[in-house]
Every structure is written in C-alpha cells, then in structure tokens.
Amino acid sequence: MTQTPDLTKRSTPAQENHTPPADGDALLSVRDIRKHFPIKGGWLGRQVGAVKAVDGVSFDVHARQTLGLVGESGCGKSTAGRVITKLLEPTSGSIVFQGRELANLSRSHMRPLRSDIQIIFQDPYSSLNPRHTIGTIVGAPYRIQGTRTEHGIKAEVQKILERVGLNPEHYNRYPHEFSGGQRQRIGIARALALRPKLIVCDEPVSALDVSIQAQVVNLLEDIQAEFGLGYIFIAHDLSVVRHISDRVAVMYLGKIMEIADRDQLYSAPMHPYTHALMSAVPVPDPDKEQARQRILLTGDLPSPINPPSGCVFHTRCPLYREVLDDAQKELCHSVEPQLTEHAPGHLVHCHYPIVRQDIASAQDAGIDTGAAPVEGAVVGIDGAGGNAAGGNAAGGVAGAGGQAGAVDN
C-alpha cells in the first residue's frame, strides 16, 4: 500500500510553503473505509439491513497538515473520525498509519499506537469525567500507557496545562469549575499529553462562542506548528474549516463528494452539493447577503439504510432537477459516479461537475484562478461513463489524469 497516490500533494506553486515534508509519505492513508452498522430484526435477531454510515472513504493526511472533513449531520464525518482512531471497528477498508495497517489490529495491539493517534471531542461538557480532577484527566494517558513515574506525571501535566493556556495551579480542580472554552483546552491538553502525531478533532469548536472559538482555533494552529501534528478536522462550519485546513473533503451520505486543496475547493467548487453548502453559509455583510443567490436544497437527507441508487445526491441535486436532460438524468440515477480528478488534486464525485465561481468565496491572495475551468461549463462528461463502468470496489481514489496513476492494489 505504499504506492498509493498522494492525495494531499500540493499542486500550485503559490502554495509551496505548505508542502509536506520532503519524504512525501503520508502520515495516515485511509483507503475505502466502510462502517456499516447492522440492523437486527425478525425473531431470530438476524441482520435485516445496515446503516451505511461511512461507505467508501479514502484520503491521506500528512504531518503538519490539516485535512478538513465537512458535511451536514448524518453524513458520516464523525463516524469516519471514530473509525480512524479505532474507537469503532471498520467494516472494511484499510487504515495505514506510518506504514502500519491498523484496520485489523486487536485492542491490545492497538493500545501502544493510541499514544500516536488522539481525538478531541465536540462537547467539552460530556467528554470530561466530572468526578476526576484536571490532573487526573490529563494525566490518565500516561498512567494507561505506563510511561512515567507519579512525580513525573504531575510536572508533565502542569507543563501541558500551561502550554494550552490554563493555569498549572488548577491541577486539582474539577471540570465544573471551568468555562466551555477552558474545558476544551483541557480536552486538548489530554490529547496532547502523549505527544501524538495525529489528532482527530471532532467538531472541537462548534459548542463555543465566537470569541472563544477563535482562541481555540489559534491554539490548535500553534500546537500543530510546534509539535508537527497532522490534524483531521471534522466540522460542519465551512468558514472555520476553510481557515484551518490545507485540504478539504466534503462528505454526503457516507461518501466523499469532493476533495481538493483548500483554496482550490473554495475558489472553484465543482460538486453541486458543495455549491449548495457554500451558498447556504450566511456571511456577515448585509449588502452581500441581499445580493446573494442561494441554492436551496429541497427535501431531507435520504436514509443511509437505503441510499438512493446511482449518485446518492441525485434526489436533492439542483443540477439534476433543473439543468440536466432525461438522458443525462438516467446516468445519475443508474450509475454511481466515481471520485475523478478534474483539476490537479481536485477530485469530484459527480457525473457533471461544473465550476461555480459565482458562489465561491473570496479568493486568497496569490492564488491564480486563471487555470480554473470556465464558469458554467460542464466539464468531464466524456469519460464519466467509462470511469463509472470500470468502477471497482476500491473506487473513491480514482487516479489523477497526468501525474498519478490509478490505484493498483
């Protein structure tokens, strides 16, 4: 699995300063992971169906880089985070961390690796044990891993508390004595305790007020630079994800709809779902709000038990509803599209991707958008059928046109 294509590789020269370490090997390579929760029924308790929470997701994460996972509730982003940290067992797929396959490791084999992969949870109220002091909570990873002596733990914990902006003298306080933002710092300190290499941040700032949210986002960025961490940043807030991520994957019904480098995704989004998501984010500017055209999605998220045939998004897709003719629609509801590269490093899970710069966010300085396809042009119709017909189980990481080959194994 070392030959997997490098999905996180930067494409435009303007982004040189963000390029991954010279070795180029991903810290974490996830390939086609699936998590299906069985539904038991009947009188023998046999499995009658499955909730396909994560259904074939692939991506890479590099050290010092952040992969953002965005999507609405129920899209499987949190489940994906839990599968990667092995809090949930994947149904199938491969999770390679630093060259080592984690997917089939037992709990006891997984334990030593847990010090390298940590998680920060969304709710700072329920993720800290109210009966334990901060010292116990942040020191627990050391005790579980058996790394240091009791005296060493306290000194180390206090050092970390100070690093995340808490008073080390609060070692003996209980979680209820802290505010939401401070509690999230405690969660970060706990995740940081064993000097991990990868942290899965599951909506770490969603429960916080804006002014506090910015403090925590800055802290996460600082410790990433200081400790060379790789992040998987799971959130539903597109503006926070844009701020913190280097590469962003948009999920819908357990699948990645679109994955690209941050500036590419936000300046030239191609998937109709990404368009709808972006156009729905209200911006703090009344005049722009008046002028904006919203793409409203109709209906509700389909059930992940019986996802729609063909493209899972076609039941709500504005393009499908308003633009495509019957022949084109036929393809959408009969053949599932594969994640296909339409621009360097920009993969889209759609038969008829189009670039919508009218709803794209403000472009970052220095990013050349001249190379982006023409607005409104439907690109990639040719070959879409071919890709779909040749779709294999390992889909999801369809190879890059020029530079990277298709996935071999």
Added chain:
Amino acid sequence: MPNTPESDMIDVREGVVEPPEAFLSVRDLHVHFPTGDGLVKSVDGLSFDVHRGKVLGIVGESGSGKSVTSQAIMGLHKGSRARVSGEIWLEGRELNGYSEEQMRSLRGQEMAMIFQDPLSSLHPFYTVGKQISEAYRVHNDVSKRAARRRAVEVLGMVGIPSPDRRYDDYPHQFSGGMRQRAMIAMALVNNPTLLIADEPTTALDVTVQAQILELLKNLQREFDSAIILITHDLGVVAETCDDVVVMYGGQCVEKGAVTDIFYRPDMPYTWGLLGSMPRLDRTRQARLQPIAGTPPSLINVPSGCVFNPRCRFKDRVEGDLCVTEHPDLIEQSPGHSARCHIDPATRRTIWTEEIAPSL
C-alpha cells in the same frame, strides 16, 4: 441621566407614562435572579423598540442575557424567583404588570416563541398535529375538525410535504429541519403579530438553516409581523435583520441599523466579534483575532465598562475612566448608539484604520 432620547420621553412625565409609538418597546428592563452565590444580573437596563414588519436581531454570547430578555417579554419569568423590573410595552399595553392569567391569553395568540431545540420543545407523546391544533383551540372556540384543518393549513404553509398525512406523525418521525418547521407552524397557528425566535437555526445544518430563514422572511412579508431574532451568528443577522442590539454582560453595548453594526460598528466588543469569526466572503486571514479573556461573571459584574477587562483599546481613554465609570449608551448618529468611553472621533479612526482593513 437618560441614556437615549426614547427614555427621555418617559422620564419627563412623572407618573403618567405615555405608551411608546413602537409596536413593542422594552424600557430599562432588569432581570435579576437571586442565587446562593449572589444576585445574578442577567439583564441590567435594556431598552429597545421593534416595529411591525421589521426584524430585530439580538446578538451576544452565551450568558449575555439575550434569551432571558426574550423570556421576560413572553412573561415566562412570572411565578419564578426572578425579579423583573422595567417596562415592556406591546401595542400600548404594559406587560410587566400583567398577571400570569393575562399573559396566558396573549401568549400563543399575539406573541409566540420559537425555541432553539425543537426536539425538547415538542411533546414526544402527542402527535405533531395534535399539539398544533391544541395551540389553536386554546385561543379559538372551534371544533376539533376545524382546528385540524387549520393545523394542516399551517403545516403546509411552513413547507411540510403532504401535511394531511404528517399531521398524525409523532415528533420523532420528523427530521430536525421538519421539527423546526413544525415549531414554527405551532407559533404561527394563531397569526401572532410578535414572533420571538430564540436561536431558531443553531441546531440545524446550514442548508436547512437557509430554508428556515427563507421561510421566516417570507412569512413576515406575508403577515407584516414583528420578529425578534436571537442569535450568536453574525451571518444570520446580516441576512435577516433590519436592526441589531449587541448584548454583553446583560447590557446593550451597541444598537443600530444592520448596516451601522456591520459597516460602522462603534464599540470594541462589536469589533472583536467581527474580527474573531472566519469569513467565507473575505480573503483568508493567516490568523483569527480572538477577544482575549472570557465573558464576565454576572454576579460580580466588572466595575466601569462591563467590557473593560477584555478591551484592547482601554489605553485610548484618559485615566481609568473605563474601570471607574459605567459608560452611557449614547446616540452618535440617528438610531445608532454605543456604550464606550473612547472619544467618538477616535473610535471612527480605530474602525477605519485599524479594524476594518484587518477583517
């Protein structure tokens, strides 16, 4: 000393209080909760007006008193330990002096509220339709059948597909967005003239949020009602509101038209809010600019300006005025007032030269 011209109007005529012109007018509202640890001053001297056909946004962080304010307007503190003082005028009637009984006849009829969490505000044991038609029958002497017809009508109005069939569904059979629509339907069933929406979209996804906000705007256009929208999301405010009240530590620190607040904010806390949020419509900043520190305790409210412990611009004021004296809410331009000791001209310079370019 009166803070605003509006409060002048009341103070000059001792005893005989003239009802204000505005549709809803809140005057010097205080809501205090006695607790074992001390008196919690959740709302401390708040005044604002809402007009028909307009949306007033109340923005603030958790604990700034925005929800407590809306509960006070609805009279939900009556019968609790809360001490509510001040005046709440709705179409010439002063509501703070109303009894629980009198409030009940208004609630649901003339004023209605939409809560943040639709799952916990709908009763899981009754069908959605029954809950809506009950809200109708409380205020209207109609048959069950007529109430059902009305409930189906509003369910359809808020965009629930096949409302006649969904009438008999239980809340758990609805998705989050549909539950919020059902809540809105329940609030609208009696055509209230005042609608208070307390974080109506916070629990929802952005695409659903867009649908709900669109729905609220359309309904308002249709019924010419007044809406108070309570939120912490400045994007939602920019999208839906006409006027804005920015709350901090139980006080209004700035109020004005939505364009004032976004294009000419005049108070360091508002600047801080605008600077700390990442924005999709602007070039990505290398770094967010958070407001240092944490929101104040409402038991030991900071002396002087309530925002002073977190204010970056305290040094722009001579001496220690910020710490010693509570600034008044002073109107700088028509309808736009702010509570700050910094000289107005200096504030304008700080905004145009230091804050606006960095957003």
